[in-house]
Amino acid sequence: MFLINCPYCGEREQSEFKAGGEAHIVRPKQPTELSDDQWAEYLFMRKNIKGIQFERWVHTHGCRKWFNVVRDTSNDIIKAVYKMGEKPPPNK
Amino acid sequence: MTKSLRVKTSKFIDETYKISFKFNRKTYYGYKGDTLASALLANNIHLVGRSFKYHRPRGIMTAGSEEPNAIVQLHDNTSRTEPNVRATEIEIYEGLEASSQNCWPNVNFDIGGINNFLSPILPAGFYYKTFMWPASFWEKYEYFIRKSAGLGKSPTKPDPDIYEHKYIHCDVLVIGAGISGIMAAKTAAKNGFKTLLVDEKPYLGGSTIYQNSEHFKINNQISSSWLDKEINEIKKFENLEIKIRTSVAAFHGYNFLLARESLTDHLPVNQRANKIRHRLLKIRSKKVINATGSLERPLIFNNNDRPGILLSSAIDKYANFYGVACGEKNVLFTNNDSAYETAINLNQKGINIEAVIDNREEVDSKLVKETENNKIRVYKGYTVVDTSGYKKINNVSIMQLSKDGEKAIGSKISINCDCLGISGGWTPAVHLFTQSGGKLKFREEDKVFIPNKYSSDQISIGSCNGEFTLDEILSSAPKILKEFLNIKKTDYENLEVNSSFNKSKRNIWLLPSDKVLGKTKSFVDYQNDATAKDIKLALREGFRSIEHVKRYTTTGMGTDQGKLGNMHALGIVSETAGSKMGELGTTTFRPPYTPLTFGTIVGRNVGEYFDVFRKTPIHDWHVKNKAEFENVGQWKRAWYYPKNGEGMHDAVQRESKAARDSAGILDASTLGKIDIQGTDASEFLNRVYTNAWSKLSIGKCRYGLMLNEDGMVYDDGVTTRLEENHYIMTTTTGGAATVLSKLEDYLQTEWPELDVYLTSVTDHYATVSVCGPNSKKIISQVIPDLNLSDESFPHMSFKNAKIGNIKCKVMRISFTGEHSYEINVQASFGKAVWEKCMEVGKKFNITPYGTETMHLLRAEKGFIIVGQDTDATMTPIDLQMDWIVSKKKYDFIGKRSLYRSDTIREDRKQLVGLLTENPNEILEEGAQIVADINKSPVEMLGHVTSSYYSPNLKKSIALGVVKGGKNMMGQKLIIPMENKQINVTVADPVFLDKENKRLNA
Secondary structure (H helix, E strand, C coil): CCEEEECCCEEEEHHHCEEEEECCCCCCCCHHHCCHHHHHHHHHCCCCCCCEEEEEEECCCCCCCEEEEEEECCCCEEEEEEECCCCCCCCC | CCCCCECCCCCCCEEEEEEEEEECCEEEEEEECCEHHHHHHHCCCCEEEECCCCCCEEECCCCCCCCCCCEEEECCCCCCCEEEEECCCCECCCCCEEEECCCCECCCCEHHHHHHHHHHHCCCCHHHHHCCCCHHHHHHHHHHHHHHCCCCCCCCCCCCCEEEEEEEEEEEEEECCCHHHHHHHHHHHHCCCCEEEECCCCCCCCCHHHCCCCCEEECCEEHHHHHHHHHHHHCCCCCEEEECCEEEEEEECCCEEEEEEECCCCCCHHHCCCCEEEEEEEEEEEEEEECCCEEECCCCCCCCCCCCEEEHHHHHHHHHCCCECCCCCEEEEECCCHHHHHHHHHHHCCCCEEEEEECCCCCCCHHHHHHHHCCCEEEECEEEEEEECCCCCCEEEEEEECCCCCCEEEEEEEEECCEEEEECCEEECCHHHHHCCCEEEEECCCCEEEEEECCCCEEECHHHHCCCCHHHHHHHHHHHHHHHHCCCCCCCCCCCEEECCCCCCCCCCCCCCCCCHHHCCCEEECCCCEEHHHHHHHHHCCCCCHHHHHHHHCCCCCCCCCCCCHHHHHHHHHHHHCCCHHHHCCCCCCCCCCCCCHHHHHCCCCHHHCCCCECCCCHHHHHHCCCEEEEECCEEEEEECCCCCCCHHHHHHHHHHHHHHCCEEEECCCCEEEEEECCCHHHHHHHHECCCCCCCCCCEEEEEEEECCCCCEEEEEEEEEEECCEEEEEECCCCHHHHHHHHHHHHHHHCCCCCCEEEECHHHEEEEEEECCCHHHHHHHHCCCCCCCCCCCCCCEEEEEEECCEEEEEEECCCCCCCEEEEEEEHHHHHHHHHHHHHHHHHHCCEECCHHHHHHHHHHCCCCCCCCCCCCCCCCCCCCCHHHCCCCCCCCCCCHHHHCCCCCCCCCEEEEEEEECCCCCCCCCCCEEECCCCCCCCCEEEEEEEEEEECCCCEEEEEEEEECHHHCCCCEEEEECCCCEEEEEEECCCCCCCCCCHHHC
């Protein structure tokens, strides 16, 4: 079980958190302007990387805040944690 | 049979404390300190059980948790019975009752033993291959296969024991209290680390603690005496906690480990009441030191599984630790020096050794020489080619090994014996290390996997790190510990170590016999009866991956997870397939290291604590009035209120009729309630609901439908505008938590610019819903100050009011289609308001109704229930609810998905009403709907989602989803059931009061 450093509360057990999938997928501002393919790209397509992955987590049983996590999926080591809206750290 | 094989007093056995126990209903005696295995061996009993597939007689093989054969059922037919307990681990206590497993009628005469003679026709995959055909016969085979499968019997009575969970946080966790673990724990504790030392055994010191040989000395003291002093010292540290009988089950990422501390299993049953049996420790340690030791390898040769064949190190332990000789005519068979330690130790104790058979041709180490000096015959360059003795070994046949080790040559020599010790070298116990994500490397010279890359802050020391000799361990430990703990000095610098162990080894994974392989039984996995022949067969049949070979042959899939033979399976596969062992990899080591009982896993979460449940403030009233309850989300909701012995159907019919005829009352407190405030609250609702919210005036309510971004219906409910920037949203009972987190997600991540604040207020309010033609009269008396005229308080509006001094929020909204009010009060007043309504409503026959009647009433009106009539594949259009989807709004969650190529298909499943030809026939929810029963294959058009008998319409009504149902109005369809076909007609889903006249009645 991971230890996750919530940017608002500090280090807590993974059981307090929920994962929310890939990060930095911005909801299109004008969905009606998009073709079916473009919309499907936003709606369904997610990466499943072996290695460094940017993902969203929420501190469900804590402050209820969403934030971003950079995790190496091959060994589960969390490289960085940052707030929503903050610039992601460079990859690697 | 009962001849005692006690040889010499051991300090670990208290011979003044005699303990009686039963094995297979016969009484025996042992001493305090014995395990069941050592006590049985002292009574000259080797035969303990039967093997899984061939029912071959099997005996005790080891002296530890790796035991594959000697697994027993404890206290059969009692509530404390437990299957598959390793006789080598259970400490005997007064009244212990153990019995053999997997045999009938008994272990000495087992009918299933016939499988042994049938074994030529029972190869790997036998069951898969044979019972495939004809497919329709499977049901007949299954009964017999299931009957013959399985080892012990699981308990059928409730577990009387108590279990608990405990969190432990420490700086350093040391796993294993052998010599390496003791040194590590002392070093960590001395340097101020909060340290935890655990060991699965009931004593500290591992195998060194009973090592009394002159050949192994530390600072001129016999190694066990040296270690004894160290153990006495570590007991003094306040920052060092020591837990024995504690087996680490799992090593997860981030140094999170699970361990089982066994607290009462060694006590007589009558001393266990009200004590905690097992404690599951959830350990989070900053650093972990693996000192898990190593397991001796068996040797794989023909008939290597008879009772009386033990690991050489186990024979040594039984003699030195328990003071028990495993036999009177012992033979040892080895490929390394370890067996000579055993030979010398046994000889010292006066236990007879007939011979040592060594694979190696040229050996002249100190230990070998001393063995020979003791007049023990050593056969060098020989191998065992066969053994005999059905229930106990009585003879071994040996032959010379060819130079390449592939053939047995020369003439056969026969040696009588009653015990054979085998030693194939050592395998580091890297199970926990690999569970944690560590990567192994293969050391070619002695064919072992050792830790290579660590996934967290941990280190391995001692023999689990591939250091098998005392001098290696003692010279490397200080270095490793200093670096790992970042300290300058340990107590173990420059120790003077004498170790006579020579590391030479002749590794042959599968030893040859004079017979061809097909005629031999060389067991690789003892518990599951997988032989070398089976593994080779799997390779011939095309299996290549070690994971596939494992599953096909079941090698390593027993309760011991193949701790003894997995390495040999890998070796045989790599040799046969011509691949390198380091590249072949290993099978996956999975937790738990040794089996855990379910009790340990669930801890205190049993009975009423199995799951949390929520009760409404009115719950006690429902209980008092004999309501039946149903679970909705975590809530206990009143389901129906049976009167005078009514069943559910009659109760629901009565409640439904009363609600429409006069008045009904429902506890709606469980509905999710979210308080929404902020200057952008209206805009936020516009974005999350399909309909428009900006123009909803203050004091008005509106029904909303929420979609997922994929356009599928997610939740629904009524939202009320309390003030300009203040709304209260209701959600479905089960959806409350997920709706709130979804809304928070959008607010925080997509629309952080919106000024909106969400608060869950579900628990803050109790909600009493009163409906029916007389509801207005009842409310007018409950809340006399409230103007209930349609002009002042129309349908879909809200008023603040007071019942005496109790503030309440009243909504005129309806989920039944009746004139209806919902009174929301502070939760603590809920019961009082409910009782007031009941009291006032008495003269109107106000009838409490539960969720079942609520479902029936809304179905009469064709109102959907999200999760019952929808299943995450239904759009609002599919539900024929186009009216609630705003065409004007530029965007809302899910809007774009409503005109994807898939969602605009005309033949999607759509919600329709269904009427049966026979009005008294009630459909089964979930039943399939078809148009043409004679078509092959029959096309499934959809299924029934809701079905009831309506007492108000006096006919059966149902809702269902049907492909293209929207355009099938009036069409006849068929519901095929097991014994009949039911004819139905597609109808409008609104069955009652299409004009909504009753809302204002």
